Amino acid sequence: MERTFLAVKPDGVQRHLVGEIIRRYETKGFKLVGLKLIHPTRELAENHYAVHKERPFFAGLVDFITSGPVVAMVWEGDGVVASARKIIGATNPLTAEPGTIRGDFGANIGRNIIHGSDAIETAQTEIALWFNPEELVSWTPSLTSWVYE
Ligand code: DAT
Numbered sequence: 292m293e294r295t296f297l298a299v300k301p302d303g304v305q306r307h308l309v310g311e312i313i314r315r316y317e318t319k320g321f322k323l324v325g326l327k328l329i330h331p332t333r334e335l336a337e338n339h340y341a342v343h344k345e346r347p348f349f350a351g352l353v354d355f356i357t358s359g360p361v362v363a364m365v366w367e368g369d370g371v372v373a374s375a376r377k378i379i380g381a382t383n384p385l386t387a388e389p390g391t392i393r394g395d396f397g398a399n400i401g402r403n404i405i406h407g408s409d410a411i412e413t414a415q416t417e418i419a420l421w422f423n424p425e426e427l428v429s430w431t432p433s434l435t436s437w438v439y440e
């Protein structure tokens with residue numbers, strides 16, 4: 292089953308958006324399989340954003356993501372990678388559609404509240420970076436037959 296990595300960034304945690312964000316993925320019908328509050332090290336943050344290391348905003352991005360606790364999550368479901376990104380919205384909250392997390396709660400590209408993996412392969416890499424295998428839980432939600440045909 293497809294899995295994605297989502298992280299409520301320090302701004303989302305400070306602004307008490309953790310519950311609201313989890314609610315959106317729960318009520319959508321996705322399954323939570325991993326969850327932890329973690330204050331990321333610089334090494335973890337630099338690894339996570341390695342693809343952006345040549346970009347001018349890289350240092351600021353790493354400073355920001357290491358500035359406080361992050362809620363790291365793994366969610367599972369058919370098509371969850373792309374769907375979770377749609378629920379997040381565009382990178383810049385100013386252009387993100389209303390109804391998306393960034394569109395509803397953000398006003399600045401450097402404070403865009405949540406991270407979501409951009410592809411199935413990226414998700415696998417990010418899950419392995421942020422979680423040990425034993426931290427991921429296999430379970431059967433009792434609502435499955437009401438969510439999936
Ligand atoms: P996304 O988080 O939508 O996948 P990304 O991978 O292109 O976006 O960039 C990672 C993060 O870097 C993004 O969430 C916010 C920050 N960022 C991206 N482009 C930026 C820019 N032009 N100026 C400042 N921060 C930027």
Ligand code: MG
Pocket residue numbers: 409
């Ligand atoms: Mg990205």
